[in-house]
Every structure is written in C-alpha cells, then in structure tokens.
Amino acid sequence: MSALGQVGDLLQLVPVQRAGAGLLLSALGLPIVGVVIVGLDIMPVRFAMMHVALLGIAAGQLLGLDPVLCAMVACALAGAGVAPLARDADGLSGAMGLLMSLAIAAALLLLALSGVNANGAFALLWGSILAVRPADLAVLGALAVALPALFVWRRRDLALLLHDRELALCSGVAVQRLTVLLLVLVAVAVAGAIRLTGALLVDALTLLPALAARRLGRSLVSITLWAVGIGLVVNVAGFLVSLAWDLPPGPVLVLAAGAVALAAHLVPERRTPSWRVPASSSVPSSH
Amino acid sequence: MDLDIAAGERVALTGTNGSGKTTLLRAVLGLHRQAGGEILVGGRGHRTAAERSWRRRACAWIPQRPAAGRFPLLAEELLASSGAPAQAALAAERLGVGALAGRPLSSLSGGQLQRMHLARAVGCVAAGAGVLLADEPTAALDFAGQEEAAEVLTTLPVTLVVVTHDRAMAARCDRTLEMAAGALREIR
Numbered sequence: 001m002s003a004l005g006q007v008g009d010l011l012q013l014v015p016v017q018r019a020g021a022g023l024l025l026s027a028l029g030l031p032i033v034g035v036v037i038v039g040l041d042i043m044p045v046r047f048a049m050m051h052v053a054l055l056g057i058a059a060g061q062l063l064g065l066d067p068v069l070c071a072m073v074a075c076a077l078a079g080a081g082v083a084p085l086a087r088d089a090d091g092l093s094g095a096m097g098l099l100m101s102l103a104i105a106a107a108l109l110l111l112a113l114s115g116v117n118a119n120g121a122f123a124l125l126w127g128s129i130l131a132v133r134p135a136d137l138a139v140l141g142a143l144a145v146a147l148p149a150l151f152v153w154r155r156r157d158l159a160l161l162l163h164d165r166e167l168a169l170c171s172g173v174a175v176q177r178l179t180v181l182l183l184v185l186v187a188v189a190v191a192g193a194i195r196l197t198g199a200l201l202v203d204a205l206t207l208l209p210a211l212a213a214r215r216l217g218r219s220l221v222s223i224t225l226w227a228v229g230i231g232l233v234v235n236v237a238g239f240l241v242s243l244a245w246d247l248p249p250g251p252v253l254v255l256a257a258g259a260v261a262l263a264a265h266l267v268p269e270r271r272t273p274s275w276r277v278p279a280s281s282s283v284p285s286s287h
Numbered sequence: 288m289d290l291d292i293a294a295g296e297r298v299a300l301t302g303t304n305g306s307g308k309t310t311l312l313r314a315v316l317g318l319h320r321q322a323g324g325e326i327l328v329g330g331r332g333h334r335t336a337a338e339r340s341w342r343r344r345a346c347a348w349i350p351q352r353p354a355a356g357r358f359p360l361l362a363e364e365l366l367a368s369s370g371a372p373a374q375a376a377l378a379a380e381r382l383g384v385g386a387l388a389g390r391p392l393s394s395l396s397g398g399q400l401q402r403m404h405l406a407r408a409v410g411c412v413a414a415g416a417g418v419l420l421a422d423e424p425t426a427a428l429d430f431a432g433q434e435e436a437a438e439v440l441t442t443l444p445v446t447l448v449v450v451t452h453d454r455a456m457a458a459r460c461d462r463t464l465e466m467a468a469g470a471l472r473e474i475r
Contacts, residue, residue, distance in 0.1 A: 039358045160368055163360035163392075166318055170348050171368035172340065218391050219361045 003244035010243045019129040019249070022140055022196055023235040026205050029143035031231035032151060033189040034210030035224055036182050039162030044096040046206070049190040050125060050199040051100045052078040055107040056191075057125075062114040072139065072191045078103070079187030083180040126198045129239075129249045139192045147185060151224055154178065159220040197250040204250070208257035209234065212264035230260055288471045290464075294329075294417070297447040299457035301474075302466035308450040309351050311466070312420045315448075317342055328418060344370075347411030349404045351422035351450070359391040362403050366410060375410025382406055382435065397427035405436055412443050421449040425456055 010016045037045055056074030060067035078099055085095040111118045151158060160168035161178055169175050193202045209230040210223075217223030238253035292298055300308050313319055315326055317333045326333060333342050347369075366375035366388065379385040382402040384395075392400060401424060408419055421440060425433040433453055440447060441459040449456060457463045463475040 041357055156364065156367065159358075159360055159364050162358035164354040164357075167350075167354065167365075167368070169318065170316060170343055170346075172343050172370070218359055219364070220358065223359070 006246070007240060007243045015130045015132075016243070018132045018134070018137060020239060022129065022132040022137055023239050023253075024232070025137065025140040025144040026193060026196060027231035027235045028228060029140065029145075029147040030189055030193055030205040031209035031213070031227035032147040032224055033143075033186050033193075034206035034208070035213065035220075035227050036162070036186055037207060038210045038214055039220075040092060040179075040182065042092045042096060042186070043207070044093060044100065045186060046190050046199070046202050048096040048100040048103070049075050049078070049187050050194065050202075051103040051107065052187070053191050053194060053199075054122070054125060055103045055110065058107045058110040058114070058116060061116045062110060068135075068195065071194075072188055074103075075187035075191040076184050079183035079185075080180050083176070083183050125194060128198070129196050132196065136192065136195045139188070140196075143185070143189050143192060147189070148228075150181070150185070151220075155221065162220060197253060201250040201254050204234070204238075204254040204257040205231065208254070208261045212257075212261040215264040215267065230257075234260055288469065290471055292446060292448065294446055295444075296462065297441055297460040298449070299460040299463045300448060300450045300466060301452065301457060301463060306466040307469045308466050309422055312348075312422050312448065312450060315418075315420060316346055316348055344414075345416055346418045346420055347408040347416040347445070349401075349408050349419070349421040349424045351426075353392070353400050353404055359393055361388070362390055362392055362395065363388040365392060365403055365407055369407045369410025370414030371410040374413035375406050378409035378439070379403060379406035382439070398429065398432060401425070401427045402432070402436070405439060409439065409443065412445050417445055419443060419445045419447050419449075421447065421451075423450055423452065425451065425453050 011020070037043065052074050053071035056071035057067040059065075059074065060070030063070070082092065082095040082099055085092060108118075110116075157168065157173040157178060160171055160173050161175060165175055190202060190206065193205050196202075197204060209227045212230050213223045213226035216226045234253065234257045238256040239249055241247065241256070242249040242252040300311070302308055310319065314321070315328065317339055321333065328342055328345055331338055331341060333339055362379075362384070363372075363376070366372055366379060369375045376385065376388065379388060379402070382405060384399050384402045384406065387395060387399060387403070392403070395403065405424060408416075408421065412419065419440070424440060425436045428436055433455065437453070437456045437459055440449060440456075447460070449460065451457055457475075462473060464471050465474045
C-alpha cells in the first residue's frame, strides 16, 4: 500500500481523527503559550507543571476523581500561586524550581500514604496523541479560543509586560492580574499538552515554535503569528509523516519542530539601517 | 529625608553615584516596596490600588537605563504606552526619531532610545500626567541633543524632578538639590 493510501485509510479511524483535531487545535493555542513562556523567561515551567500534574493525578486517584482533571486543577492553582513571586525577573524561575521540588515530594508522600500504584500515576504523564479523549479536545479547543482572544484583546498590555514589567506598571497595565492570568493559562495548557505528546515531548507543541518565531518576528504580533504558523505546519506535516511511515507521532513532531527552530536560527540577522547614524540626521528636526 | 516640591516647580537632583537619586525617583513611582515614611503626590499616598493607579497616571517616567527588554517592543508601541500616541509621535518627530517608530527598541542606539523615552514622556504629559520624573535623561545624548532635550523637558507644563549630572540642565531648573548618603541639601 502506498504511503498516501495508508494515510487515507488511517484517517478513517476515529482515534486518528481525534488526534488530528487535537493537533490542529493545539497549534492555535499552544505556540502562544510558548511565546508567553519565552517572554516571561520561565523555561522550567514545563518541568514544574509535570511534577504538579503528578501531584494532581495522585490526589485524583486517592479521592476517586478523574486524575487528568485533578492534574489540570492542580496546575491552574500552582500557576496562580507562583504569580506573586513574579516581582522581579528571577522570581519566577526560582519559584518554578521550588514548586517542582515541593510538588514531587507531596506527590510521592500522597502515593505512599494512599497505597496507590505509583506506576499508574506516572503512566498518565506519558500521553499519546492517539489516546486523546473528547474531554481533552474540549480543553484544547477552549485554549485555542482563549489564548488568541487574549492576545488580540490585550495586545498592547502583553507587549509591554513581556518587554519590561516596570515599564508596563508605569504605563497603567494591571501587571499582577495579567501575570496571574498568563500563568494559569500556561499551567493548564502545559497540563493539556502533556496528554498529547507526553511530558518529555511537550516542547514540540509549545516552546520550539515560539523559539523559532522569536528569531523571525520583530514584535509581539509578528512573533505570535509566526509561532502559530510554524505550529500548524509542524503539527500537520509531522502527523502526516508519522501516519504515512508508521512512526510514533511524538518524536516525529519534536524532530520536525526542532528542525524548523534550527533552520530559523540559521537565517541571517535582518538587516536594518545602522543606528550609528545620528538620530537628528535620520529625520530632519523641526528646528 | 524631607522634601517638598511645589506644583509646577522644576528641581534638579544631583549627587555622587550610589547616593540614592534613582531610588528616590523609583520610590515616588512606587517601584519599591514602602518600608517606612510617606510619599505624597498631589496630596495622595500610594497604599490602595486606586491610589497606585492614580500615581502611575500622574507621574511620567524617563528611566535611567531603559530596559533592553526580554521581548521586542516596537518604538511605536512604546510611544502608544504614553496614553497619547499622536502627541508622543509628534514629539518623536521633533526629536528626530519619528522615522524609527516602526523599529524594535533593541535596534536603536542609546541616544535614540533616550529620545524615544523623552517623546513618550511628552505623550504622558499630554495624557494628563502632572509630574515628570526624569532619570539622567540626557546622559546618552550628544551636545546638541542635550540642549534639545533640556529645552523640551523644562518647557513642559509639569512638576519636573530630573536626576542629572549635566550642569546646563541643572541651570534651567528652579532649584538644585544635592544628594549624599541618602540625605538632601539645597545647593541653589
């Protein structure tokens, strides 16, 4: 059977259709999360949220509730909880490290005390695109609407906040509220993305498109558009390649996104007129 | 320290490096947590959210070293953050950096960036700020630029507090204060 025919046949299967829909929805929201992660300089957030998600899963198993839902709630609460530590540039990175340690310790303690099988809890962190449920699609769909809407609605405030927190404060931006909102969205999105590719490969959907876009764009708007565009191309291409040649989708997506990020970093710096021209000679002064 | 500045007054703040000039300006803006004492602007404190919001609208700021920024910001976005984009853009034209509005701040030279922040401050004043806190606003400018910036700053209809080591700038102000080890004395 040709690769094209195999893709056509596989796309008739409901789990494959759900996986495709999940990747399309995630391409609209998750690269924007990556832009926020790069902008707030909180690269360790995914590790922190992976540990917090494990704590949520442990709590869910102990209480007999949906572990994935509990993981998302735990991540959302953790995101809101670390926001007050964002007063300076280093505050959040340090907070993520602290959160990571505390969450894994609490999760292990909870698993030990409850007698829940730890392997079962850890297994939920190794998500799979083909195991996506309608509830996961609903979360990804909500993020695909909420994140672009926030970026359109609060474009000016976000540009200032991601550039310089103090300048944003002095420009009347509600920095604290916006930071809490961003961190909650980042936390929920990372928890949602873990279901798609697994915790270790979540970068493919969030960070790698944003890192490539950071290199190609010159403003928040252009960087966001580049990130979403790259996310769409990488997700669709990676998914089709994995179907055509029967490869595991997660690693193919990471390699595709990584190749794009690498290629973006090989693009020569954009040439701009030299700033060494005196300011007053760039445009005639009015006096 | 005790310091009273009348509305509309222009005050130059000088002193050795590390004497606390920038900290004083940042404290007025509310960028440092208040540990003790009281800072009033227009008779209002800085304790409630409403007071903090009012303070940020009332005080325009030209930072000493404009942040390079973790993320690119276009110069036109900086000008728009003043609250009066059109007036800020006009000021940028007047200061010779109007054509650079579409460029990211990271691609501007130190002097161009300082002019851009000066234009933003003009926009803030047009949007209703009554106080301008300028932290070494001419430090990165050439001689002609220093003259031009001093002219713009001292002719704005605001209460001006300017940290400066530029004698010409200080001479244009009504009062000159010297700061040493966190204490103030009036030298002119």
